[in-house]
Amino acid sequence: xxxxxxxxxxxxxxxxxxxxxxxxxxxxxxxxxxxxxxxxxxxxxxxxxxxxxxxxxxxxxxxxxxxxxxxxxxxxxxxxxxxxxxxxxxxxxxxxxxxxxxxxxxxxxxxxxxxxxxxxxxxxxxxxxxxxxxxxxxxxxxxxxxxxxxxxxxxxxxxxxxxxxxxxxxxxxxxxxxxxxxxxxxxxxxxxxxxxxxxxxxxxxxxxxxxxxxxxxxxxxxxxxxxxxxxxxxxxxxxxxxxxxxxxxxxxxxxxxxxxxxxxxxxx
Numbered sequence: 001x002x003x004x005x006x007x008x009x010x011x012x013x014x015x016x017x018x019x020x021x022x023x024x025x026x027x028x029x030x031x032x033x034x035x036x037x038x039x040x041x042x043x044x045x046x047x048x049x050x051x052x053x054x055x056x057x058x059x060x061x062x063x064x065x066x067x068x069x070x071x072x073x074x075x076x077x078x079x080x081x082x083x084x085x086x087x088x089x090x091x092x093x094x095x096x097x098x099x100x101x102x103x104x105x106x107x108x109x110x111x112x113x114x115x116x117x118x119x120x121x122x123x124x125x126x127x128x129x130x131x132x133x134x135x136x137x138x139x140x141x142x143x144x145x146x147x148x149x150x151x152x153x154x155x156x157x158x159x160x161x162x163x164x165x166x167x168x169x170x171x172x173x174x175x176x177x178x179x180x181x182x183x184x185x186x187x188x189x190x191x192x193x194x195x196x197x198x199x200x201x202x203x204x205x206x207x208x209x210x211x212x213x214x215x216x217x218x219x220x221x222x223x224x225x226x227x228x229x230x231x232x233x234x235x236x237x238x239x240x241x242x243x244x245x246x247x248x249x250x251x252x253x254x255x256x257x258x259x260x261x262x263x264x265x266x267x268x
Contacts, residue, residue, distance in 0.1 A: 001061070001064065001066055001088060002066065002088045002089075002141035002142060002143070003137075003140065003141050005037075005038065005066040005088050005089070005143060006088075006089075006140070006141065006142070006143045006167060008037070009089075009143050009167050009168050009208045009231070010167060010208065012206065012207070012208050012209070012230050013230065014230050014231075015037040015038060015210075015230065015231040015232070016036055016037050016232060016234070017036050017037055017038040017039060017040050017068075017231070017232070017233040017234070018031055018036050018039060018040065018233060018234060018235045018236070018237075019039075019040045019042060019212070019214070019233060019234075019235065019236040019237065020039060020040065020041045020042060020048075020056060020236075020237055021042055021045070021046045021048075021236050021237055021238055022046075022048075022237045022238055023046075023047060023048055023049075023052045024052075025052065025055035025056045025058065025059040026059070027237045028041065028056045028059040028060050028063075028067070029059040029060075029062065029063060031065070031237075032059060032060050032062070032063025032064070032065035033063050036065060037065075037066070038065065038066040038067070038068055038088070038089070038233075039056075039060050039065055039066070039067050039068070040068055040069075040070065040091070040212065040233045041053060041056050041057070041060075041067055041068070041069045041070070041087075042069075042070045043069060043070060043071060043072065043078070043082070044070045044071065044072060044073070044093055050081060050082075050085075053069065053082065053085065054085050054122065057069075057085050057086065057087055057122075060088075061086075066088035066089065066143075067087055067088055067089075068087060068088055068089030068090065068091060068143065068145070069082055069087045069089070069090055069091065070091040070093060070147075071090060071091065071092065071093075073092075073093055073094050076107050079107055079108070080107070080116070080117055080119075083108065083116065083120075083123065083142075084119060084120050084121045084122065084123050085121070085122050085123065086120075086122045086123035086124075087142075088141075088142070088143060089142065089143035089144070089145060089167075090108060090142065090143070090144055090145065091145040091146075091147060091170060092104040092144075092145065092146045092147065093147045093149060093172065094147065094149050094150065094153075094172075094175070095146040095147060095148075095153060095160070096150055096152045096153045096156060097152070097153075097156050097159075097160070098156060098159040098160045098162065098163065101146055101160045101163050101166060102163060104144075104146065105144060105163060105165040105166060108139075108142060108144050108165075109139050109165065110135060110138060110139065113139075114139075118135075120134060120138075123138070143167045143168065144165055144166055144167050144168075145166070145167060145168045145169070145170050145210070146160070146166055146168075146169060146170070147169075147170045147171070147172045147212070148169055148170070148171050148172070148176065148198055149171070149172035149175035149176050149179065150175065150176060150179035151176070151179045151180050151194060152179070153198075154176075154194050154197055154198045157198055157201050157202070158201060161201065161202065161205045161207060166207075167208060168207065168208035168209070168210055168231060169198075169202055169207055169208065169209055169210065170209075170210035170211060170212055170231070170233070171195055171198070171209075171210065171211045171212070171229070172212055173186045173191065173195065173211060173212075173213070174186055176191055176194060176195070177191040180194070187223075195227065196227065199227060199228050199229070203228060208230060208231055209228065209229050209230055209231065210229060210230070210231035210232065210233065211224045211229045211231075211232055211233070212233045213232070213233070213234050213235075214234075214235065214236050214239060215234065215235070216234050216235035216239075221234055
């Protein structure tokens with residue numbers, strides 16, 4: 001599954017994903033059966049722990065859906081433990097320089113090219129996969145993404161993209177707006193111009209371009225698509241629940257109120 005997903009990423013295919021922030025792996029299972037091209041499991045901003053992450057990845061694999069994990073900015077031991085769970089992709093947030101990008105990539109790659117320590121568990125099917133074969137293919141099966149989330153990263157992008165081990169570049173547009181003093185002004189002129197500048201660089205280099213957005217508003221999604229972004233991760237589990245619950249509650253209140261009014265008129 002990892003090789004197929006990576007092939008699609010490198011071909012800059014149109015890819016649709018969604019975000020997991022809550023702990024229960026049944027949510028990932030539901031999203032996987034829904035038919036998303038990938039599921040983004042976030043460990044940067046959420047309370048998802050290692051055991052829960054392992055279950056999320058198992059749910060994704062059970063549905064045949066690639067599971068990609070956003071890791072901490074600086075905790076390389078966390079990265080090592082997550083790699084041993086066998087995700088299909090790793091996302092590094094807040095990469096600002098070519099040196100940071102190089103350090104992140106090396107942590108994902110076995111020696112002699114990288115510095116990844118050896119100790120695969122689920123990634124090598126707990127020893128049921130031939131270890132030499134796993135070592136030979138591990139780097140080619142893992143998608144490695146970095147996030148562009150600051151104006152500094154955009155400025156350094158021409159050097160960052162020289163790294164051959166980065167498979168895709170994903171915008172974090174809200175943090176990008178914060179880096180220019182306009183936090184959450186995602187669609188402000190300055191922020192959008194920065195994104196356009198970066199997209200032009202990535203397009204010229206034939207790179208996979210992604211965005212992470214909590215919105216599932218069709219107008220917002222069309223905006224990102226029309227900018228030239230091919231990999232869109234949209235919506236998040238808790239927001240789906242919140243909006244559906246609020247809609248259901250509003251419907252219930254309206255029905256009960258209307259029925260109460262009819263009953264009052266009938267007995268008047």
